[in-house]
Amino acid sequence: MNILENKVALVTGATSGIGRATARRFVEEGAFVFITGRRSAELDAAVAALGPNARGIRGDVARPDDLDELYDRVREHGRGLDVLFANAGGGAFATLDQITPDQFDDTFAINVRGTVFTVQKALPLLNPGASIILAGSTAATSATPAFGVYAASKAAIRSFGRTWATELADRRIRVNVIVPGPTDTDGLRGLAPDAAQADGLVEQLGAGVPLGRVAHPDEIANAVLFLASDQSSYVTGSELFADGGEEQQ
Numbered sequence: 001m002n003i004l005e006n007k008v009a010l011v012t013g014a015t016s017g018i019g020r021a022t023a024r025r026f027v028e029e030g031a032f033v034f035i036t037g038r039r040s041a042e043l044d045a046a047v048a049a050l051g052p053n054a055r056g057i058r059g060d061v062a063r064p065d066d067l068d069e070l071y072d073r074v075r076e077h078g079r080g081l082d083v084l085f086a087n088a089g090g091g092a093f094a095t096l097d098q099i100t101p102d103q104f105d106d107t108f109a110i111n112v113r114g115t116v117f118t119v120q121k122a123l124p125l126l127n128p129g130a131s132i133i134l135a136g137s138t139a140a141t142s143a144t145p146a147f148g149v150y151a152a153s154k155a156a157i158r159s160f161g162r163t164w165a166t167e168l169a170d171r172r173i174r175v176n177v178i179v180p181g182p183t184d185t186d187g188l189r190g191l192a193p194d195a196a197q198a199d200g201l202v203e204q205l206g207a208g209v210p211l212g213r214v215a216h217p218d219e220i221a222n223a224v225l226f227l228a229s230d231q232s233s234y235v236t237g238s239e240l241f242a243d244g245g246e247e248q249q
């Protein structure tokens, strides 16, 4: 199948993890894909692996000038955008007594402000019937000690998804939130202090999931693909949990 044939997509934060896996699935399904990330070498490698139907634009979603540059390049391409996956994000562990203003601001600048302006600045380029997917997290609805700032940032994303779905419905633009459970990515492993402890973290998180393991990034990418494609034409304002049942017990 080529369920994204003739579609143009943008995936922010696609130099690793869920974003990279999703960009690959989009290309496999026939889309032309713009990808972003802050690290040049990783971005070049990701574009090379994706082939001729991918273009990389380096940038930080927390910087409005970088977003303007990104959308200038998309505009030059001349075909608008059919799919926007606002995926760039991350977090760090800190208990309430450890949170610093800088850590709070960094997390919200990327996960919340970055998502808001990634979507806002895309508005003139979005084609009728476009699909926007926001990166949520099971952390938004669970109580994970030391993950409060990240969890709150993802709760904000869930809220924005509902509002924007109603605001954009008259343009037939759908907005949904993908809610990954623990997924084996550099981002997840980076929460541990070293590689050995990262294995332990992955094992421990997997044990808390009914399916008994963490997700492979491709499994999240497939759920995002559903939301991106016309297969989900009557789905908007919703959240799709790809969490192995973690939040459903």
Ligand SMILES: NC(=O)c1ccc[n+]([C@@H]2O[C@H](COP(=O)([O-])OP(=O)(O)OC[C@H]3O[C@@H](n4cnc5c(N)ncnc54)[C@H](OP(=O)(O)O)[C@@H]3O)[C@@H](O)[C@H]2O)c1
Pocket (backbone or CB within 6 Å): 012, 013, 014, 015, 016, 017, 018, 019, 036, 037, 038, 039, 040, 042, 059, 060, 061, 062, 087, 088, 089, 090, 091, 110, 114, 135, 136, 137, 138, 179, 180, 181, 182, 183, 184, 185, 186, 187, 188
């Ligand atoms: N893995 C999980 O268990 C899990 C679970 C639930 C939700 N999520 C969410 O899923 C999304 C992807 O996570 P992941 O696990 O795939 O993380 P990852 O492996 O760390 O990948 C994050 C990607 O985002 C990019 N990025 C980070 N900050 C950025 C910024 N300011 N501007 C532009 N790009 C930025 C990174 O590239 P550069 O470093 O090159 O900028 C990288 O490509 C995040 O929103 C995360 O919160 C992940």
